[in-house]
Amino acid sequence: xxxxxxxxxxxxxxxxxxxxxxxxxxxxxxxxxxxxxxxxxxxxxxxxxxxxxxxxxxxxxxxxxxxxxxxxxxxxxxxxxxxxxxxxxxxxxxxxxxxxxxxxxxxxxxxxxxxxxxxxxxxxxxxxxxxxxxxxxxxxxxxxxxxxxxxxxxxxxxxxxxxxxxxxxxxxxxxxxxxxxxxxxxxxxxxxxxxxxxxxxxxxxxxxxxxxxxxxxxxxxxxxxxxxxxxxxxxxxxxxxxxxxxxxxxxxxxxxxxxxxxxxxxxxxxxxxx
Amino acid sequence: xxxxxxxxxxxxxxxxxxxxxxxxxxxxxxxxxxxxxxxxxxxxxxxxxxxxxxxxxxxxxxxxxxxxxxxxxxxxxxxxxxxxxxxxxxxxxxxxxxxxxxxxxxxxxxxxxxxxxxxxxxxxxxxxxxxxxxxxxxxxxxxxxxxxxxxxxxxxxxxxxxxxxxxxxxxxxxxxxxxxxxxxxxxxxxxxxxxxxxxxxxxxxxxxxxxxxxxxxxxxxxxxxxxxxxxxxxxxxxxxxxxxxxxxxxxxxxxxxxxxxxx
Numbered sequence: 266x267x268x269x270x271x272x273x274x275x276x277x278x279x280x281x282x283x284x285x286x287x288x289x290x291x292x293x294x295x296x297x298x299x300x301x302x303x304x305x306x307x308x309x310x311x312x313x314x315x316x317x318x319x320x321x322x323x324x325x326x327x328x329x330x331x332x333x334x335x336x337x338x339x340x341x342x343x344x345x346x347x348x349x350x351x352x353x354x355x356x357x358x359x360x361x362x363x364x365x366x367x368x369x370x371x372x373x374x375x376x377x378x379x380x381x382x383x384x385x386x387x388x389x390x391x392x393x394x395x396x397x398x399x400x401x402x403x404x405x406x407x408x409x410x411x412x413x414x415x416x417x418x419x420x421x422x423x424x425x426x427x428x429x430x431x432x433x434x435x436x437x438x439x440x441x442x443x444x445x446x447x448x449x450x451x452x453x454x455x456x457x458x459x460x461x462x463x464x465x466x467x468x469x470x471x472x473x474x475x476x477x478x479x480x481x482x483x484x485x486x487x488x489x490x491x492x493x494x495x496x497x498x499x500x501x502x503x504x505x506x507x508x509x510x511x512x513x514x515x516x517x518x519x520x521x522x523x524x525x526x527x528x529x530x531x532x533x534x535x536x537x538x539x
Numbered sequence: 540x541x542x543x544x545x546x547x548x549x550x551x552x553x554x555x556x557x558x559x560x561x562x563x564x565x566x567x568x569x570x571x572x573x574x575x576x577x578x579x580x581x582x583x584x585x586x587x588x589x590x591x592x593x594x595x596x597x598x599x600x601x602x603x604x605x606x607x608x609x610x611x612x613x614x615x616x617x618x619x620x621x622x623x624x625x626x627x628x629x630x631x632x633x634x635x636x637x638x639x640x641x642x643x644x645x646x647x648x649x650x651x652x653x654x655x656x657x658x659x660x661x662x663x664x665x666x667x668x669x670x671x672x673x674x675x676x677x678x679x680x681x682x683x684x685x686x687x688x689x690x691x692x693x694x695x696x697x698x699x700x701x702x703x704x705x706x707x708x709x710x711x712x713x714x715x716x717x718x719x720x721x722x723x724x725x726x727x728x729x730x731x732x733x734x735x736x737x738x739x740x741x742x743x744x745x746x747x748x749x750x751x752x753x754x755x756x757x758x759x760x761x762x763x764x765x766x767x768x769x770x771x772x773x774x775x776x777x778x779x780x781x782x783x784x785x786x787x788x789x790x791x792x793x794x795x796x797x798x799x800x801x802x
Contacts, residue, residue: 397737481646512651515642
């Protein structure tokens, strides 16, 4: 951040007086947005544009009015939402582990970086949806196909950011470690990974957002359950309420995932800001 | 420069190595070509595709939708970004609304938009715009925010109108950031266009061509070859925008040692 930007920030903080004002204003704007949505759709009275109140009521009946023993989830929710979220998180986790491991190796070994550069740049340019039919053919309908699509779709931001992060470790730190004959494993865990962590986290965040997209794509193409598959059913039955339910649910899900990631990231990278 | 050449050689060696190892592995394992094709079979399928008229029509259809969606995304993203970036209070107030709308994967909107618009190509363009407008919008906001306040305040004190300030200061200084947003949007829009074509039925384009191959002849080497061509198009798109960005705004990146806004 430049000095100018910081001074601009100070001025804005001065205008807002404090964070509380901003929070209240945001709440008001959010409420106004929902109210505008409600009033707009009510007056439009168009079968395609539903009121948020009717969407929320329908979402409640469809997914969240189950027994307490199932955490209020209905069988529709346990049969579709949970498998979707599970596959998305699993695919993201696998892609993250593989991406960080490969990325750190490529970032630290220059021969490996040179050898893999064109391959990586080509592979990440392939639109993952174009490979979905390949995975569908290779694995047929089901979880492996969905996982493959998600993993291929989300690994690139983690991989590329891990390469960047691992490549730019402070040389002085590494030389010090070498001078003190610190073993390679310790060097990796205590110097390389922490120094690459901010970049890796940026990649993980991008990948998490992409995982939601790839989850939807994979379930549209090759799934027997899940949120995307439910959307297909709603399309077949022209169930517009159902479609809106899915859209609002995905917005909420994305917000929760992003918020949860920010919380964890703040913890993990707390040392970095100080 | 010898090092650049050296790296290019190694990169080419990596490609050849991967291809050779894959070829040997598939050949030695003795899997049937229908289960998993030899890389050389994929290459020959890729060569056949170039002579396939209906594939070329599909590519044209995808790129046309992509181009229209990009123009719309850039216009909306830049205008809205300049507005929100200039009115910082409004921007920070509407942020929670963004946080809710932005994560919705645009592809999920295909069935609903299809019902509302009742037109395949327009649906594709609308959905791609909904996805591609974000990188442009956010980078424009980011760019306007990083404008030197001294410059805007000087113009203001000389009595320039807000519109003149945007035109003379905000837009030019935000331009490198906007360029980054446009480049990111261009690559993403291509991916989303293929996804929409795959999901929506009868839309045409590369995605529909791949889905039809999967449902019809189901030749795996052709399916992979389609993905290979899609990847090459993706590289070309990125190359064009990255080169334009470097040509136009090389001074900016040299000056600030950054690569524009957030990706």
